[in-house]
Amino acid sequence: MTDTLLPNQTTTRLLSAQGLVLDEPTLINTEIQSWTDESGARVRFIESHGLPMVDVQLVFKAGTTQDTDYPGLAALTLYNLDEGSAGKSASEFAERLESLGALFEKSSRLEYSTLTLRTLSAKEVLDPALALFTDLVARPDFPATGLEKVKAQLLGQRAGLEKFPPIRATAEVYRHLFAGHPYGTPEGSSEQGIAAITTDDLKAFHGKAYSANNLEISLVGDLSREDAERITQQLSQALPQGWAAAELPPLPTPSPGRIHIEQPGASNVMALALPMAVPADAPAQLNLILANEVLGSGLNSRLMQALRQQRGLTYDISSALNPLRVGGLFMVRWEVAAEFVDASLQLVRQTVQDFIEQGPTAAELLAAHRQLTGPMLRNVAQNRRLAALLGEMGYKQLPDDYLSTYLPRLAALTPEQVREALQANLDINMSIEVSVGPAADQKPLPPVPADEQ
Amino acid sequence: MNALARRAAGLLLGTLCLPLAALAADVQPTHEFILDNGLKVVVREDHRAPVVVSQIWYKVGSSYETPGQTGLSHALEHMMFKGSAKVGPGEGSRILRDLGAEENAFTSDDYTAYYQVLARDRLPVALELEADRLASLRLPADEFSREIEVIKEERRLRTDDQPGSKAFELFRAMAYPASGYHTPTIGWMADLERMKVEELRHWYESWYAPNNATLVVVGDVTADEVKTLAQKYFGAIPRRAVPPSKLPLELAEPGLRQLTLHVRTQLPSLIYGFNVPAMATAKDPRTVNALRLISALLDGGYSARMPARLERGQELVAGASSSYNAFTRGDSLFLISATPNVQKQKTLADVEKGVWQLLDELKNTPPSAEELERVRAQVIAGLVYDRDSISSQATTIGQLETVGLSWKLIDSELDDLKRVTPQDIQNAARTYFTRERLSVAHVLPEESAHE
Known part of the structure; x- marks a missing residue:
């Protein structure tokens, strides 16, 4: 491991680095206000008057895990919201929104469906923009023509996705690791499911999953608390009421496995994943965030050192955590020439196993902390990213002081605490290993040049 | 349109008009000053978070280049990461990364710019590193011979192997018959093949002068703070005559x-x-x-x-x-x-x-x-x-x-x-x-x- 923290000779050559306190975490004092409104929607609000604009994000527990009887229903419901609402056609709706300069986006995930509105904060713009947004979320018409159009789009999208090796590899991991659980259908739809769905199904799904009680609202921008309360109240009162998604069943007992998907291509896309029994709101997530940074983030991570810097096996290798409500997974991804599929897999396995056993060094933790500071600061410096962070805090059920305590809490973690969290939550013997690409005769690892050892 | 007609049009548009008065009231405090050596500094305050972005912009880019020497501005941008008096090749980037900063650079027809985004208390490091490479770029020959291969590969990947980019490059060459805008920023391959580090040194010495640059700092800072820092790190770099440039x-x-x-x-x-x-x-x-x-x-x-x-x-x-x-x-x-x-x-x-x-x-x-x-x-x-x-x-x-x-x-x-x-x-x-x-x-x- 090369130590790349500010070397002493540099600190003396750089005037500006002298006296710089690097290990004191940067203070984030972004204040979050939160409340639950009368309809049961949870609201998180950051009052920010620097710019005359407002970002709204709605997160419904209406993701693909909620539609296992009709795979595709969650996505089709979301994508049909702007096909016509409150008597306005899709193009009338777009025209009105655009004449206010407002922007609308939507996305469907495993556990959540997200809708965002960005608008200027002047009342003459804000009020009509919110009224349109409310119509769209609360009063969809679900015309049959829209459903047919969106079905064709979704089928086309599905066909393309499965051919894309990185998506295929990830999908195989979820299918295997979470077989029999709602997390086990990562693409969130099936051709039969899509074909069977009617506009009545959309209405029924909307009537439940888009309930105020099933909603986390984020608001960031040029609003008073009073305005924020009024806006969110109006929105949540217009929604269906009284339904909330049930907690998902616990994760199935994992079984390790090795999957190869034969596909033509220049190289193999690889994935190695471990299940994590720890839910998204557990305090141990912070320890795992730090651990993941050391192991698989950036040019100096352990995995990058082992595969790229020392052996030139791959251009990029990284790891990521996907914390979900009832557990989640840790996954390493890389690309490698077909003849090194097995050898690289063995090397990744060994690197992960060593890391779980030994944990990080103090120097590695310090570097990881510094590496995590920058993105966090850049997130809180932008309203749009703040709104997304609030949404994430909502669906992960994180406390209001999460942003202000994030960096100090990371800084306080010791190598032992991180190692304990690794050992408690990750087991290398439970790994799912996937390769997608052409098969070839396997070769041993290339030797490490002497000066790298 | 006369004033009366304009007002009538405004009434006609009525409810559709955006309330621009409300926007104008929210202009953020922005300050400008020029150091004695000609470096122009613009500071815009944005106090939403303890973060700052520093960018330095040089008035040089591919539209300044002459036939046979295309790609010089962009190649010089790459070499700006290869060491100056206080840091070795790649060292500045390592220091910034250890400080949690995001940094990079970009070159266009009209400009070459370098930036860092970082916690407010680390701004001095970004400015010192930036001033150092403005004053004392090393341009080592061995680094150049490696880097020009990287640039050729970048050209292959981003232009020659990208049908859309390749078509647009040729389109621009046709659409700008008279001006330097027909030159692709990355340079023609034949010019990359014959580029010499001495040409880069000449390009650097010609255009990288404080009086040919603008420093822009936006974020959780005040004009006074930036003025002190800019003077401290950039103030001693001498003004130099810059070649005349035409629109x-x-x-x-x-x-x-x-x-x-x-x-x-x-x-x-x-x-x-x-x-x-x-x-x-x-x-x-x-x-x-x-x-x-x-x-x-x-x-x-x-x-x-x-x-x-x-x-x-x-x-x-x-x-x-x-x-x-x-x-x-x-x-x-x-x-x-x-x-x-x-x-x-x-x-x-x-x-x-x-x-x-x-x-x-x-x-x-x-x-x-x-x-x-x-x-x-x-x-x-x-x-x-x-x-x-x-x-x-x-x-x-x-x-x-x-x-x-x-x-x-x-x-x-x-x-x-x-x-x-x-x-x-x-x-x-x-x-x-x-x-x-x-x-x-x-x-x-x-x-x-x-x-």
Whole structure:
């Protein structure tokens, strides 16, 4: 491991680095206000008057895990919201929104469906923009023509996705690791499911999953608390009421496995994943965030050192955590020439196993902390990213002081605490290993040049 | 339009008008000063979070380059990461990474810029490193011989192997017959092959002077803090004479130019470019703002004319876009590109006809007040949304200053856009959408070359 923290000779050559306190975490004092409104929607609000604009994000527990009887229903419901609402056609709706300069986006995930509105904060713009947004979320018409159009789009999208090796590899991991659980259908739809769905199904799904009680609202921008309360109240009162998604069943007992998907291509896309029994709101997530940074983030991570810097096996290798409500997974991804599929897999396995056993060094933790500071600061410096962070805090059920305590809490973690969290939550013997690409005769690892050892 | 007529138009637009007064009131404190050595500094305060972006912009880019020496500005940008008096090759980047900073650089026709985004208390490190490479770049020959290979690979990956980029590079070379804008920023391969580190040293010594640069700092800082730091780290770098540079002016009416290219692509596509002025060269800025709004009329969102008519209405195109960069140092291009809807058996000739219908309509009939207000609202709101990012604020300021305009436009352009009338739109369309100003490219799949 090369130590790349500010070397002493540099600190003396750089005037500006002298006296710089690097290990004191940067203070984030972004204040979050939160409340639950009368309809049961949870609201998180950051009052920010620097710019005359407002970002709204709605997160419904209406993701693909909620539609296992009709795979595709969650996505089709979301994508049909702007096909016509409150008597306005899709193009009338777009025209009105655009004449206010407002922007609308939507996305469907495993556990959540997200809708965002960005608008200027002047009342003459804000009020009509919110009224349109409310119509769209609360009063969809679900015309049959829209459903047919969106079905064709979704089928086309599905066909393309499965051919894309990185998506295929990830999908195989979820299918295997979470077989029999709602997390086990990562693409969130099936051709039969899509074909069977009617506009009545959309209405029924909307009537439940888009309930105020099933909603986390984020608001960031040029609003008073009073305005924020009024806006969110109006929105949540217009929604269906009284339904909330049930907690998902616990994760199935994992079984390790090795999957190869034969596909033509220049190289193999690889994935190695471990299940994590720890839910998204557990305090141990912070320890795992730090651990993941050391192991698989950036040019100096352990995995990058082992595969790229020392052996030139791959251009990029990284790891990521996907914390979900009832557990989640840790996954390493890389690309490698077909003849090194097995050898690289063995090397990744060994690197992960060593890391779980030994944990990080103090120097590695310090570097990881510094590496995590920058993105966090850049997130809180932008309203749009703040709104997304609030949404994430909502669906992960994180406390209001999460942003202000994030960096100090990371800084306080010791190598032992991180190692304990690794050992408690990750087991290398439970790994799912996937390769997608052409098969070839396997070769041993290339030797490490002497000066790298 | 006289004042009375303007007020009448305002009343007519009534409820659709954006409350621009509310926006103007929110201008962020912005300060400028010039050090004794000529370095211009612009500081814009944004105190939402303890973060700051620092960008330094040099007035040099590919439009300054001469034939045989293309790609120098971009290659020099790469070499700026290869060591100066206080740091070795790559060391500055390592230091910044350890400080949790994000850093990079970009080169264009008109500028070369370097930036760092970092916690406010670490700004001095970014400034010291930036000043060091302005004053004392090492340019080691061995680093250059490695780096020029990286640049050639970048050219292969991003241009030669990307049919779209390759076609656009050749299109620009045709569409800018008179100015340095025909030069691709990465440089022609033949020039990369023969580039020498001595040429880079000469380029660096010619253009990298404090009096040829603008330092832009946006974020949780005050002007006084930045003034002290800028003086401390940049103040001692001497002013140097910089070669004279001339605005890249184009021929007004070069005549219709056509190009047919066969590249490795699945679908044919069409590129149109009209030679038009930009903010720095236009006689009347209203013309330029009219062109900006025309681009939005054609391509600004779901209800704009190209998606509504060509894509959904006539099902003529699979996709179409328009763009116009008003903030260049010299003259600009108004661009339209489109891909025919081959599922409906549409050809490039059909698409051309459809595009000309839209352009002729703009020339014959001014847009309705309602439509103009809709696209104006989008453009103006988009400019406000851009300010959400301190980096995009700094980029706007840096670009304006570097192309010879003032950063003050960032705060006044909302009003300028508001003054554009439907008649201005029609006038601009009539003046500029002519065959004498037009370059056309037909980009076709390779196999059709043998048909």
